[in-house]
Amino acid sequence: MSRQPKRFLTPEQYLEIERAANFKSEYYEGEMFAMSGAREAHNLVVANVISAIHEQFRRRSCRVYPSDMRVLVNSTGLYAYPDVTALCGEPQFQDGVMDTLLNPVLIVEVLSPSTEAYDRGVKFDHYKNIGSLRDYLLLATNRIHADLYTRQPDNRWLLTSASKPEESLTIESVDVQLTVSTLYEKIEFSDERGDGPGMQPLQI
Secondary structure, eight states, rough: OOOOOOOOOOOHHHHHHHOOSSSSSEETTTEEEEOOOHHHHHHHHHHHHHHHHHHHHSSSSSSEEEETTTEEETTTTEEEEOOOOOOOOOOOSTTTTEESSOSSSSSEEOOOTTTHHHHHHHHHHHTTTTTTEEEEEESSSSSSSSSEEEETTSSSSEEEEEEEEEEEEEEEETEEEHHHHHTTTOOOSSSSSSSSSEEEEEEO
């Protein structure tokens, strides 16, 4: 029996399907990748990040978005759903629907064993091509640990790590300070795998 050939989609076809779908899918080089749900630890860390940033954005012309805000890496063609995005100033969108952000300054990904290698490697390589991006924050869910990558004037990325509750990270690009204890508030750690969203090719 011959296998059904894959159907490769244009970005326009992807957006048409995605905007009518009941679940989220990322897109790259003609393929859609369905995203699965996340466990409690992942969701709590995301909520803690958004809450901490939102509180410091009050009365400022800055915005923080949850994972429903899609991001387009224009130069590589990746459409992704970061766990958290933030910027100060005017957001730029791909079109009038205003659901695909082009100019995030901060991207936050909450890691899981199934996605950590991708978030640290290939996905970060894509994100580096976003000209506006200045900070990339990675947060573990199997332990207390945060890695903040900050773009330097020579386009290199400086790593700052924190793994103690009393430590904090300063994100100068959006003038925010995040205390590790706040990021991991109410988190109970376990040895279970798969505590974050995964991705798999979506057959259209």
